[in-house]
Every structure is written in structure tokens, then in C-alpha cells.
Amino acid sequence: MKKIYIIIFSAFLAIGCSDFDEDINQNPNLPNQASGTQLIAQAQLSLPGLSSSPQGEFMAQYLAETQYVGASLYPEQSTSFYGWYYGPLADLEAVLNSKELNGNDGPVNNQIAVAKILKAYYFWNITDRWGDVPYKEALQGVDNFTPVYDSQEFIYEYLFAELKEAVDLIESGSIANDIIYNGDMGKWRKLANSIRMLMALRLSEVAPAVAEAEFNDAMEDGVLESNDDNLVFQHLAEANNQNYWYGQIVNQNREWWALTENLVAEMQPVDDPRLPVYGNLTRNSGEYIGLLFGEEENIGTEEYSLLGDAIYAQDAPVQLLTYAQILFAMAEAATPERSWIAGDAASYYEMAVEQSILQWTGSTDGAAEFLAQPGVTYDDSIAIEQIATQRWVHLFMFGYEAWAEWRRTGYPDIMVSPNGVEVPLRLSYPDNEAFNNETNYNDAVQRQFGGDDSIHKPLWWDE
Template identity: 30%
Template sequence: MKKLILIIGLASAALTFNSCERDITSLNEDPKHPTVVPSGVLFASAEHALLDQVLSASVNRNITRFFTQQWAETVYVDESNYNMTARPIPRNHYNRMMASASAVINSPGVLSALRDARKFLEDEGVGAVKKNNNIAMIELVNVYAWANLVDTYGDIPYFGALKATAENPGNAEIPYDDAKTIYLDLIKRIDAAVAMINISEPGYSNDLIYKGDMDKWKKMGNSLKFRLAVTLADVEPALAKTYAEAAFNAGLFTDKSDNFGLQTFPSGLLSNPVYQDVIQSGRNDFLPSDVLVNFMNSKSDPRRDVWFTKVAGLYVGGSYGDENTFSDFSHFTNAISGENAQGFLLDYSEIMFLKTEAAARGFSVGGTATDLYSDAIKASMTEYGINDTTATAYIAANPFDAVNWKKSIGEQAWVAMFNKGFQAWNFTRRLDFPVFTNPAGSLVEGVPVRMFYSDQEYLLNATYVKAAAQKIGGDKVTTKIFWDKF
């Protein structure tokens, strides 16, 4: 563990320097920093930054759990009322993912770390097979991060991003690219990365998630492609079917052990981000919301006992959008906010619900929507240690409705994706269930289906961000991402 902390510390120092100096040859001029940073260290740092940002519960940088109304707040309720300007939340998420020219120096981003890892890899002299495996790993995490940015904002700088050089230093303005065009390019990048993988040799030993196991990375690539394919289903149904079926046939996640993330977070520096924000912070700011808890109560959902504490023998959620007295309501258990709890960015439960949706749309993915719906719920129950008998009884009481399949899948996926903010948000936007009510104190015109562009973009990239905002229909939280057709 000490070695792991040291690796991340070295990566953070190197990336802090790189985020300030866009020309990496200047590393040779600074005696306080290493002349060569191992690409595996940079890759591990990118993984850590991605886990930390996507799983974070910080109101300063990730409020997706409020977009799906699964969490409530106690004293400070700005975020559950969708105030994203009092704290620069869109800016902070963008910078932590991108670390573009506008990024804060001490917060190196996922994509810039991966860019530099790829550069340093060229000079490390590893064998061809391992080098290709490492490149594939870098590419798959790249695709994950880029897709997250598109899903969050819509059109973004992509083809011209992260390419500043000594000849073009500083805050040069970068054009925004069409979100759909980016998505289709990301799928091509997945295919190219998966084709490079050779499971006979491992990838980076520094890999925090799969420890260089290329069979796991291959499944991750196929599963990520499957997610993107199903996401396209309402706007490109034929392409979505082709891509989804190809990914399915190539091999998706088959159980929890394949999940992209950490089965158990270590203690210390790399502890569960939710633990850091909910417990370690020493604050009592968050509760499970009544929107979620009441729904689960109505279904007698057995996951309540795994996720929430009781108040006078009952599960009681805090009023969404309102102030709540912390002691009056259910709290999160260690399964959610424990220091060593799990945390996943893409997982078997999500893939099973995506397979259910794909089958309901007429894709050939190994089963009927009815059967896959049962398997998806069982996957979520199993993820949290609930036995098959209990899961089967729950499914019998809450059967699949083939006529209203979006409602059946949307509501059950929303529950299953609890504490997986971005994953839950994608399901609820695409399937339009559950139907959320904008809280009375909301500062925006509706429940967010996208995030505002970073305010720094209007200072550093004004021409292009303004053009992008106009193209997508306005820089508003109610402007839908291109794939959110209905």
C-alpha cells in the first residue's frame, strides 16, 4: 500500500508540472522533476483521477446523484435544487476530466495524464506485445473519459483538444466538435484498441483496476462499446444494433469480478471517494432521498437493509430539495460510505440492464427482454450479497412489463444504479423513467438532462463555446444530449 501511495504521489507531482508546461521537452530543464516519468505511473494516476472524479460525492464537482434525485441534503440544499453556479461545478468536472489549457494547475486531468502516458511509452523500450497492450489500456480509458464528457455537456472540443505544443502554447482557442461524430469515432477507437490486445502477455503492472489482466481489459472494451451502442439506439437504431450485437458476440462482462473499478477501495489516500466526502469530512450533509426510499419501500426492496440504516424500525428518506435534520432520517451504511467499499465505473449490473434494453429494442443479445430483466435484477442483488431466493421473490412481485418496457427497465435500473451517479443519469435520461419533479426551490427550468459548459470556457475559448451553445439549442440544463431523443 505504501508503494501504491508513493506511485500516485510521484504521478501527481509529474502531472502538476505537465499541466503547467505544455511542452514536455522542458522537463529536462527542471531539476526538481524527473526527466522521465514511467508511463505506467501516469496511467495509474489517470485511473485514480477517473475513479476519484466519477465516484466523488463532492458538491463542488459531481452532483449527478442529485440529477437522479437519489440523495438529499441537510442544511445546504443548493445542489439538490440544481444550483451549479454558486460552486463552479461544470468547470471542476470538465477540468478534472480534461485538464485543458484552462485546468487548475494542482488538479491534473484524466485525459492529459493519458496523453502524457502515451508519449512516454514510446521511449520505454518494452516489447511489441506489451506495448500494444499498454496502448490499448490507455485508449480504452481515454474513450471512457471522452464519452463521459459528451454525455455531460454535448458538443465538446475533441479532435483538436490536448494538442498544444511549444509552437502553439497557452490558452489557444479550440473548436467544439459534434457530439454524435465524437461518439462514432469513440466506437472506432474501441474497436482498434481491442484488436491490439494480446491476452498472452499482461499490460501495465501499475494498473490499479485489473493489474494488467488483458482478458479483463478486452471485456471492458467490449462492454464499453456495448454501453455506447445502446446509448445510440434512439438516434441511430441500425448502427446501434450492429455495434451492440458485435460487442455482445465479442464478449461482455459475465459477473461482478469483471467490473471496471475497485472491488474494495484501500485505506488512506485511495479510500472510497464517498467515504472521503460523507464520513471523513466530518460533516452530516447527505441522506438517501425520499424519492428513492419511498419507491423502494413500495416494492419491499431487500437492498434497503444493505444500503440504509433504520429510524424507529423504518427506512426514511430525507425530503428531496428541502433542508432535513440529519438524525431524523436513514443514513448510508458502510456498503455505500465505508472507507473500503466498492466503487465501479462500468459494471456487470449495468451491462445486464443494457442487455435487457437491447433485447426490448429487438437486438440479438442472448435472451428475451423478460429473462434478461430477471437476470439484471439478480445481478444487482448478487452485487450486494442478497440471495437468489430473495431476488426471485422480488422479481415475481415486480414483473417485466413488455408493453411499458421503458418504465420497467428505467425504474429498476435507476434503483440498481444507486450511488453510481453517471450510470443512473444515463438510464433515466434515455428511458425517461422514473419521472422526476423539479423541486420547488429549483433555480433552473427543469431537472437537468445536461450540465452547463464550464464558465472558464467563456473566458478562454469564447468564440467556440458560444457557437457550440447556439448549435445545440442553448447552454441550458434542459437542452438534451444528441442521443436523448425522446
């Protein structure tokens, strides 16, 4: 990954008084402003935050808390989305509103296209966590501190359109400072279509006709074709850009997270090749043993499988949108239940599992044997459940995405309810929205949830 250094400086020059006003107001090189591609790079630096969070892992029940168990028991509490708005989204909006994008950093249309794709990806994640959120009136700064909350249905419609518009803008040539795809616009095109495909699949239960049409259109325009196309954030083996979990486990010496009992029970009996990557053998027995999610009594970290070394290595990558996800989506679309696309659902499913194993382990060793295991071998009669379950296993450490797919499909049907509390269906809004944006906040909560900003109320596509 390239290191991005943005240098902002000022200088005082000895100039004549008559020229001072003219010179200070004309700065053709803009040395004190970040370029469009630098702002894009800055927005890209926030991508790991979409995935790297204990809360996301608790929502999907991948990890069980060993120390502060109460944090994982789904307390009713607000969760802020402000950081996404005044962080990466503000940077991307600055690019989209700029009249001074520099063609020396690559075609301006390509800079705009990448900014649109990233903006859509961030907003998709945001709306799938909170529901209705500010969109069309958001990011206006001092011009509007109280933006209207748009419906999730409206946001999805706009994001589909934005992604298509971004693809149409792409032209030959690369862009500078791209720390994700190194300026390769072919990969950005495939990513935009892949986001659209997965967004379409999310609407399978609430708007199947729209979902099928958008899915097919995205697929025909070209989606990810290999793991080399994955949306990956590659951390560095240095403190300034290290993996979140390294900072927690190594730097802070926190053995706070063990694999859950359900995850190990899903993987170990079928000799899943990914399990040795996901977690470590227990120090006591030398076996893979998961911790019951929400267990509060007699937790000894020696007795359970903690997070795998490779997952929290300092330079460990974060996989955000992957080829295996696309293949799982195609497998589901080809099932008799969906029948959205031609093709053999079993073949897509097997390729998805194989590519997942390749992504996580670096080889396909053991894939054939794994796919031959009872319960893993494709079966048309339980196809959706099998696909969803293997997708859940694949999405390890991107808990928020796995949680969204669990809400949509109901699979895997193995989630536990700690102290009788069900898995949440959304995040609640920031507490201070009730004061900072009272009218629009109240309208959104009333419209969606009958006035109750609860984490157990379903989103539009989950109803």
C-alpha cells in the same frame, strides 16, 4: 490494490567536462520520467471522481441534501471539465504519444490499448455531461490553447472506432502497475466492448440503426461475463486512498445526505434486499424513511434514513461499469420494442436484478422473492419502464450514469421538480471558456443550443 510509488530524483555526478554534455543528454534509464504504465495508473486514480459527487446523486435524485439544500435545487451555474483534461486525459495522451514505452512493463500494444480504452471511457462521460466538447484538437498543450468543440455525434463515432482499435491491439501478456485489472488483458478487452455496447444503447432514440449495429458487434466480440469483470475502483482503508464519502461523513462529521423519498418508496414496499445496504434505519423510529428531494423546512437528520455505513466505509469500492448493467442492456435490446438481439428479455432482466443484488449484498438471498413482487415481475407490456427502473435502482451512487439513462428513457417517471425547477438535461460549460476559447465556445453553444448555455437544453442523443 498495489500502491504505486513514482520516484523522481536527480543526481550530480563527478564527471569529466568533456563527457558532461553527452552524459546529461543521454539517460537510458529515464529515472526522472514516469513510465507508460505508471501514467496509466495515475489516470486510473481519477476514476472514482466520475462517480463520487453529491451533484451526480442530486441529478439522479438518489440523495437529498439535509443542510445546504440550495446546492441540490439545480441552480444555473457553470461546471468545469478542465480537471479531466489536464489530469487523467493528459496522462493517457502522454502514453499514446510516447516513443519510449518500455516493453519490460508489458507489451507496448497492450499499454496503448489500455490507454485508449480509458481515454474513450473518460471522454464518453464528459460528452454525456456537457455535450459538444474539445476532442480531436484537445490535449495538445502549448500547441493549441483554443481547441475546436467537436459535435457529440462526431465524438461518439470516434470513440466507437478507438475502442475497436484498442481491442485489435491487444495481444498475449499482461501489463504492470494496473490497479484495476492487475494487467489482465482479457478483462480489458471485455471492458472495451462493454463500453461500446452501453454507448450504442445511448443512441437508441437518435440513431437506432447505428445503435443496433454497434451493440451487436460489441456483444459478439465479448462483454462482461460476471461481477468479477466489473470496472471497480477499490479504495483502501487508509487516508491516502479512501472513499470520498468517508472523508465527508466520518472525517468532516457531515450528516448532509439522506436517501430520497422516491428511492425509499421504490424499494421498501417490495422488500428490496439492497435497501439495507443503501441506507440506514432512522435513529428516531427505526424505519426506512426517505427525505423529499428539495425539502427545505424542518429537516431533522434523526428522522430520515442517512447513507448506509457500507457505502461510505473507508475502503468502500466504487462500481463504475458492471455486469448487471450489461444484462439490463441485453434485456432492453431483446424487448419487442427494440428486437436488436435474440434471447428472452425476461431472462436477461431477471439475471440483471439477481446480479445487482449479488453485487450490492454479497449474496442472492431474497432475489427470487423480490422478482416475484407485483410490479417487479417482468411484464412485456411495460418492459422498457421496468428495465429502466431497476437499472436506476442498481446504479445507486453512480448518479451521473443513472441521470444519463433517465434522460434517454424518461424512466423512472418519479423525479420531482424542487421549487418548480425541472431536472437538468446537461451541465453548462465552464464560465472562463467564454474568455479562454471564445470563438469555439460561442460556436458550440450556438450550434447546439441557439446561443443559450443552459442546463435545461437537451444533448444530441436526447433530442
